[in-house]
């Protein structure tokens with residue numbers, strides 16, 4: 001794809017009221033110097049704080065902002081998928097709302113994507129998380145790579161760039177956001193990794209703990225392995241119309 005394709009930045013939001021204004025400012029600072037059209041699609045996943053009010057205000061003040069709000073909490077994967085569906089542009093960038101990902105990394109991620117990849121993923125080389133979360137993530141990545149026969153350094157990094165046409169064809173299930181590289185590769189996507197910045201959560205609280213993540217992740221991992229083993233491709237040799 002030539003590097004003039006417009007970009008939709010998709011962000012899941014659950015109780016992030018204090019992070020949203022700064023998040024948008026940092027994204028705008030990163031995107032405005034680039035010579036391409038962009039939008040942000042913020043998906044409120046049934047927040048219980050004032051996130052939706054903040055989204056309304058941001059959308060009223062900035063033409064680049066689009067938002068949608070779920071009727072109830074459906075989880076991060078559902079929020080991402082709703083954003084993929086709503087995205088107006090062929091290239092989708094994803095990141096978290098809590099400012100742990102650094103929007104200043106987006107231009108370099110796009111530049112790598114523009115070299116001809118279908119997906120670029122961030123690798124949080126210096127994690128700014130608790131010790132237990134860092135260990136949990138290390139073990140998680142190792143087990144996942146083993147079972148899916150892969151070598152992705154950091155699937156948990158939300159900062160990614162992907163082709164929207166591929167994203168909307170992925171199998172959808174709770175927790176699928178942790179397996180996006182594998183699911184994209186099953187569709188033939190070429191994937192590149194790149195070190196990115198990682199910061200402490202700006203405001204608010206984390207939504208996951210190691211134990212829940214491990215239990216849910218392991219269950220999903222067996223599902224993904226099953227999907228891999230049962231995957232098929234086909235080639236059409238001839239058709240009339």
Ligand code: UDP
Nearest residue numbers: 012013014045075076079096097098206207
């Ligand atoms: N999130 C969401 N729905 C949920 C849980 C989380 O949309 O049910 C969003 C959250 O607002 C954030 C991202 O998913 O933008 C990652 O969540 P969090 O920062 O809590 O995860 P952590 O970085 O602690 O692993």
Ligand code: MG
Nearest residue numbers: 096098100201
């Ligand atoms: Mg976070």
